[in-house]
Amino acid sequence: MPFTIPRTLLMLLCISLCWIGFSGTSFAAEVDTLEISSASMQKKVKAAVVVPAGYKKSKKAYPVLYLLHGGTGSYRDWLSKTPDKMLLHRLADEYKLLIVTPDAGPTSYYFDSPLDASSQYETFISKELVEKIDKTYRTVQDRKGRVIAGLSMGGHGAVYISAKHPDIFCAAGSMSGVMDINTATWKVPAEFAELRALNFARLLGPPQGQPHPYPAYTAVGLTDQIKANDVKLMIDCGVDDFLIETNRELHRLLLANETPHVYIERPGAHTWEYWGNALPYHVLFLHNVLQDNGVAIP
Numbered sequence: 001m002p003f004t005i006p007r008t009l010l011m012l013l014c015i016s017l018c019w020i021g022f023s024g025t026s027f028a029a030e031v032d033t034l035e036i037s038s039a040s041m042q043k044k045v046k047a048a049v050v051v052p053a054g055y056k057k058s059k060k061a062y063p064v065l066y067l068l069h070g071g072t073g074s075y076r077d078w079l080s081k082t083p084d085k086m087l088l089h090r091l092a093d094e095y096k097l098l099i100v101t102p103d104a105g106p107t108s109y110y111f112d113s114p115l116d117a118s119s120q121y122e123t124f125i126s127k128e129l130v131e132k133i134d135k136t137y138r139t140v141q142d143r144k145g146r147v148i149a150g151l152s153m154g155g156h157g158a159v160y161i162s163a164k165h166p167d168i169f170c171a172a173g174s175m176s177g178v179m180d181i182n183t184a185t186w187k188v189p190a191e192f193a194e195l196r197a198l199n200f201a202r203l204l205g206p207p208q209g210q211p212h213p214y215p216a217y218t219a220v221g222l223t224d225q226i227k228a229n230d231v232k233l234m235i236d237c238g239v240d241d242f243l244i245e246t247n248r249e250l251h252r253l254l255l256a257n258e259t260p261h262v263y264i265e266r267p268g269a270h271t272w273e274y275w276g277n278a279l280p281y282h283v284l285f286l287h288n289v290l291q292d293n294g295v296a297i298p
Contacts, residue, residue: 029053029089031079036102036132040112040120046075047102047129049137052092060297061138063145063290064098065283066125066169068110068154071178075103082276091280095287096297098137102129107196109181110150110157111217113203125157126165144293147286149173151275152243156181159219159226159233159250166229171289173234173282175275176241179219179250182212187242220246223253233261234285236278238268 032049055062067088069077078088078101092099104110104121113119125148134141148169150158155177162172178186181200183193200207200214207213215221226233233254237247244265251263262285268274290296 028086029092031089034132034136036124036129038120038124038128040123040128041118043118045103045124045129047100048075048079049133050079050088050092050099050101051137052096052098054093054096055098055138058297059138061140061145061295062096062098062297063140063147063295064100064133064137065286066129066146066148066158067099067101068104068125068148068150068157069101070150070152070154070176071109072106073153075101077101078279081272082279083273084276087276087279091283095283097287097290098133098139100129100133104154104157107153107199109153109178109200109203109217110160111203115205116203119203121157122161122164126161126168130168140295142295143168143170145170145290145295147171147173147289149175149279149282149286150177151175151278152270153178155179156219159235160217160222162231162233163219163222163225163229166231169231170293171232171234171286173236173286174219174247175236175278175282176238176243176247176270177219177235178243178246179235180212180246181214181218182210184210185246185249187245220250220253223250223257223259226254227257227259232285232289233259234264234282235261236264236266236282238270238274239265240267240269241274242270 029050029052034047035044108119108121110121112122146169148158155174158172162169183197
């Protein structure tokens with residue numbers, strides 16, 4: 001005979017669960033929106049900052065995760081497009097860290113363009129944004145308390161910027177990252193590849209050859225720098241992602257030059273479902289680095 005929950009008990013259970021959910025939400029992280037003046041680009045750039053519960057009552061300095069968006073995205077993507085819209089709030093609360101999601105334009109790829117003065121996002125992220133966050137919030141003002149991660153274009157940005165600025169960041173994570181900006185290595189329609197190739201030519205000038213047309217501006221061209229610095233690195237990509245070969249290429253190069261790193265392939269494609277699932281693993285990895293550095297808040 002099947003067991004049936006009495007209606008009154010069921011109603012009380014539902015009310016209790018709703019109260020628990022409401023109570024948990026009332027103490028969740030808060031989100032600030034900043035507008036940062038960029039001297040390098042002569043414009044203002046927005047960023048969201050997820051401030052964990054307990055920050056305002058604490059006197060401790062908090063570590064910071066800089067979390068980068070993908071191509072054609074914006075600083076609100078990580079807050080609005082993940083299947084769980086409270087994902088960043090929960091991670092900020094659980095790991096007691098500030099999460100900063102800056103804007104970087106639709107196709108900047110997070111390097112400083114030698115041709116376009118309005119696209120200097122390496123300088124913006126590594127200098128201007130970090131300075132603004134350190135002045136505005138109570139942060140660990142040292143590389144040992146700063147980590148960076150991102151998806152797709154932002155995955156490239158995280159690896160690229162951390163390789164160029166190991167004095168600023170101690171660890172980086174890439175989800176479905178564009179590890180090679182040579183669009184011939186992407187599994188995409190020819191029209192899309194050509195569109196992105198034209199974008200890189202606009203930002204960087206004519207390609208310099210193959211297999212890496214812009215070796216100084218792409219992750220696979222910086223493997224010697226990645227090896228030389230002490231940035232902890234996690235690379236993660238779905239096996240059905242159109243960028244899987246660029247990730248495998250970087251992995252092979254890092255194995256060849258004996259650079260320690262974590263490399264993960266899992267089922268999945270270039271989707272928010274994949275990134276929403278991947279981010280908690282990256283934050284755990286980054287938290288462990290912060291913990292090893294002695295700056296994670298217990």
